[in-house]
Amino acid sequence: xxxxxxxxxxxVLVVLLVASLNAFAQEQVTLEWFAxxxxxEVAAQKEVxxxxxxxxxxxxxxxxxxxxDQYYDRLKVRIASGNAPDLARVVIEEYADLAKRGAxxxxxxxxxxxxxxxxxxxxxxxxxxSILTDALHYEDKIYGLPGDWNNAIIFYNKDLFxxxxxxxxxxxxxxxxxxxIAQALTLDTAGRGRIDQYGYMVTGDWFDxxxxxxxxxxxxxxxxxxxxxxxxxxxxxxGLQFIDDLVNKYKVSPSPAVMEQMGGSQYFxxxxxxxxxxxxxxxxxxxxxxxxxxxxxxxxxxxxxRGVPFGVAAVSALATTKHPEIAWEFIKFYSSYDAVKHFDSxxxxxxxxxxxxxxxxxxxxxxxxxNQWTMIEAIEYSQLIPSPPGNNEIINVATSGVDELLLxxxxxxxxxxxVSIEIxxxxxx
Amino acid sequence: MKKLFSASKSLKKQQAIAGxxxxxxxxxxFLAFIFVPLLWSLGISLFNWNLxxxxxxxxxxxxxxxxxxxxxxxxxxxxLYYTLTSVPLVIVLGLLLAVLVNGVRRLTMTYxxxxxxxxxxxxxxxxxxxxxxxxxxxxxxxxxxxLLGLPILPWLTSxxxxxxxxxxxxxxxxxxFTFIIFLAGLQGIPGMYYEAAxxxxxxxxxxxxxxxxxxxxxxxxxxxxxxxxDSLKVFDQAFVxxxxxxxxxxxxxxxxxxxxxxQYLRMGYASAVGWFLLVVIFLITLLQFVYQRKWVTYE
Numbered sequence: 001x002x003x004x005x006x007x008x009x010x011x012v013l014v015v016l017l018v019a020s021l022n023a024f025a026q027e028q029v030t031l032e033w034f035a036x037x038x039x040x041e042v043a044a045q046k047e048v049x050x051x052x053x054x055x056x057x058x059x060x061x062x063x064x065x066x067x068x069d070q071y072y073d074r075l076k077v078r079i080a081s082g083n084a085p086d087l088a089r090v091v092i093e094e095y096a097d098l099a100k101r102g103a104x105x106x107x108x109x110x111x112x113x114x115x116x117x118x119x120x121x122x123x124x125x126x127x128x129x130s131i132l133t134d135a136l137h138y139e140d141k142i143y144g145l146p147g148d149w150n151n152a153i154i155f156y157n158k159d160l161f162x163x164x165x166x167x168x169x170x171x172x173x174x175x176x177x178x179x180x181i182a183q184a185l186t187l188d189t190a191g192r193g194r195i196d197q198y199g200y201m202v203t204g205d206w207f208d209x210x211x212x213x214x215x216x217x218x219x220x221x222x223x224x225x226x227x228x229x230x231x232x233x234x235x236x237x238x239g240l241q242f243i244d245d246l247v248n249k250y251k252v253s254p255s256p257a258v259m260e261q262m263g264g265s266q267y268f269x270x271x272x273x274x275x276x277x278x279x280x281x282x283x284x285x286x287x288x289x290x291x292x293x294x295x296x297x298x299x300x301x302x303x304x305x306r307g308v309p310f311g312v313a314a315v316s317a318l319a320t321t322k323h324p325e326i327a328w329e330f331i332k333f334y335s336s337y338d339a340v341k342h343f344d345s346x347x348x349x350x351x352x353x354x355x356x357x358x359x360x361x362x363x364x365x366x367x368x369x370x371n372q373w374t375m376i377e378a379i380e381y382s383q384l385i386p387s388p389p390g391n392n393e394i395i396n397v398a399t400s401g402v403d404e405l406l407l408x409x410x411x412x413x414x415x416x417x418x419v420s421i422e423i424x425x426x427x428x429x
Numbered sequence: 430m431k432k433l434f435s436a437s438k439s440l441k442k443q444q445a446i447a448g449x450x451x452x453x454x455x456x457x458x459f460l461a462f463i464f465v466p467l468l469w470s471l472g473i474s475l476f477n478w479n480l481x482x483x484x485x486x487x488x489x490x491x492x493x494x495x496x497x498x499x500x501x502x503x504x505x506x507x508x509l510y511y512t513l514t515s516v517p518l519v520i521v522l523g524l525l526l527a528v529l530v531n532g533v534r535r536l537t538m539t540y541x542x543x544x545x546x547x548x549x550x551x552x553x554x555x556x557x558x559x560x561x562x563x564x565x566x567x568x569x570x571x572x573x574x575x576l577l578g579l580p581i582l583p584w585l586t587s588x589x590x591x592x593x594x595x596x597x598x599x600x601x602x603x604x605x606f607t608f609i610i611f612l613a614g615l616q617g618i619p620g621m622y623y624e625a626a627x628x629x630x631x632x633x634x635x636x637x638x639x640x641x642x643x644x645x646x647x648x649x650x651x652x653x654x655x656x657x658x659d660s661l662k663v664f665d666q667a668f669v670x671x672x673x674x675x676x677x678x679x680x681x682x683x684x685x686x687x688x689x690x691x692q693y694l695r696m697g698y699a700s701a702v703g704w705f706l707l708v709v710i711f712l713i714t715l716l717q718f719v720y721q722r723k724w725v726t727y728e
Contacts, residue, residue: 403677
């Protein structure tokens with residue numbers, strides 16, 4: 001009897017011990033990744049996540065896919081309802097806002113600890129383009145690691161150049177050459193008495209149009225610490241005037257309102273526009289156009305000045321995550337060499353690691369855009385697109401201002417003045 | 430006697446209970462989804478709230494802020510412009526069509542269907558159709574105008590023509606509603622009035638102005654009140670066709686509310702705008718009811 005009881009008791013003890021050991025060893029951790037992107041982008045993210053889960057078997061990453069245009073709204077609603085995800089991609093335009101409101105996990109202690117002791121991370125940190133890590137510092141703290149980035153370059157339709165017998169533009173072309181080419185490519189091809197092909201497309205977009213031209217004319221949109229508008233300087237006004245001239249004086253471009261009614265970038269992709277500003281994010285869409293195309297750098301002033309904006313998206317953890325250390329591991333992994341190389345196959349953003357861009361697959365690609373190395377060369381005159389809190393409203397104010405400039409009789413000085421007043425009001429809130 | 434009395438009393442009570450039970454689901458839904466959120470939004474309009482941080486009480490701050498914003502004033506102007514052009518058009522044209530269709534003997538169903546159909550199309554679908562009609566250079570309107578030798582108008586791409594373009598589209602769509610209402614009203618006018626008038630030697634136009642119109646005034650009143658309220662809330666067309674542009678020419682008050690609340694996350698301010706609009710619509714409707722005694726004749 002006694003023997004029997006002790007044997008059973010011993011067995012039970014052993015089973016309990018093994019079970020508890022199991023529990024300690026494999027504490028299953030689940031993190032939620034708030035995913036942004038179309039089907040192919042999210043598929044690539046899932047592949048990178050699978051690579052991560054293989055390296056960290058006790059971690060499971062749940063992917064919550066959100067349509068692009070609802071992403072930040074949904075993220076903010078999740079945060080407001082106290083049910084924030086663990087990890088998210090935070091684009092620079094939302095970054096300062098969320099960091100300021102304490103929604104993002106402060107990664108500074110993790111970065112410092114790893115820089116001090118982890119050689120692999122030290123190498124990765126040095127491999128990031130420094131403009132990106134600088135951009136992700138908010139009030140001397142860092143809330144994310146670079147996930148993807150883009151700057152503004154000019155896409156051009158090679159077939160239209162061929163039809164007009166023009167040479168393709170080179171990276172050191174000037175604004176005068178740009179204007180000549182744009183005028184030579186603005187034609188009435190169908191002979192109906194109406195211009196149906198334009199040399200350039202003024203999109204009126206904050207990133208793709210307003211910023212490159214203002215920067216190239218030596219102006220700024222906001223001041224250095226993003227607390228006031230700088231649009232009333234003569235240089236910025238000259239930039240605005242140039243945009244106005246492109247549409248109303250040289251008439252090489254349709255107005256943004258017309259462009260929007262014609263389907264936006266579709267207008268370019270059906271071959272009716274010769275040149276337009278976009279970033280590498282347009283490359284996947286451009287892969288299906290019926291014409292030959294490439295990219296070229298921003299044209300420069302006679303004295304060599306030029307400037308383009310760049311934007312970056314961070315991979316961040318939300319402040320309410322229950323597993324900050326594991327979130328940190330994921331964030332590091334997401335922008336490590338293997339992951340960045342994997343994402344480059346999508347081609348929709350510039351790799352954040354210099355080493356990946358130096359490889360032949362990026363530097364000298366076989367397919368369009370062949371000249372994509374110019375995006376890296378543009379770093380020397382790329383400037384972070386101003387992204388203070390309250391950005392959304394500033395962008396809307398600026399784009400309606402440009403609409404008024406192009407469609408009503410207001411002068412560039414007037415529009416700069418009015419937009420500046422609004423921007424300053426928004427920034428002072 | 431006693432038995433009869435108590436039987437009828439409990440029947441009444443039973444019927445009353447049954448009545449309340451039937452209303453209950455609707456009433457609970459009304460409370461939960463309309464009444465309580467309405468009150469809650471009135472409360473929120475006194476706060477600053479951006480969903481992420483806790484709400485901050487600012488009293489009447491949002492209401493004061495509204496009038497200081499030039500964009501808000503522009504949206505009020507845009508909304509009034511839309512209302513004061515589309516409502517008369519929808520009423521007059523709807524009435525005209527109703528009178529005409531009321532007079533035909535054959536194919537009445539076809540006419541009614543053709544005129545009423547646009548009203549049934551979802552606004553977003555209709556807006557997308559009209560977007561291609563209005564498309565610069567390639568749209569149907571441009572093509573027709575070109576054929577007729579008329580100047581090509583920059584419909585949705587010009588700040589001066591964008592709102593008229595939206596009014597035209599909305600009238601095309603809204604006519605179905607007023608048409609049907611007036612048709613029903615016309616058929617409610619006893620034929621003997623017309624017979625008597627004809628005997629007295631009145632012609633068609635006189636009959637219209639002396640008989641039809643006065644007897645239709647209750648219906649016209651109803652149509653005016655309803656279309657006025659709907660027009661002041663215009664949003665879908667502006668959102669789909671022009672996104673409030675170009676240069677804020679078609680930004681209506683409800684669009685402004687949407688932008689402030691859902692794009693800039695100023696939930697308190699957006700609620701204040703919503704309540705302001707509610708009060709304005711209520712006052713206008715009240716005014717219409719007070720003024721009706723002057724022009725609406727009830728039999």
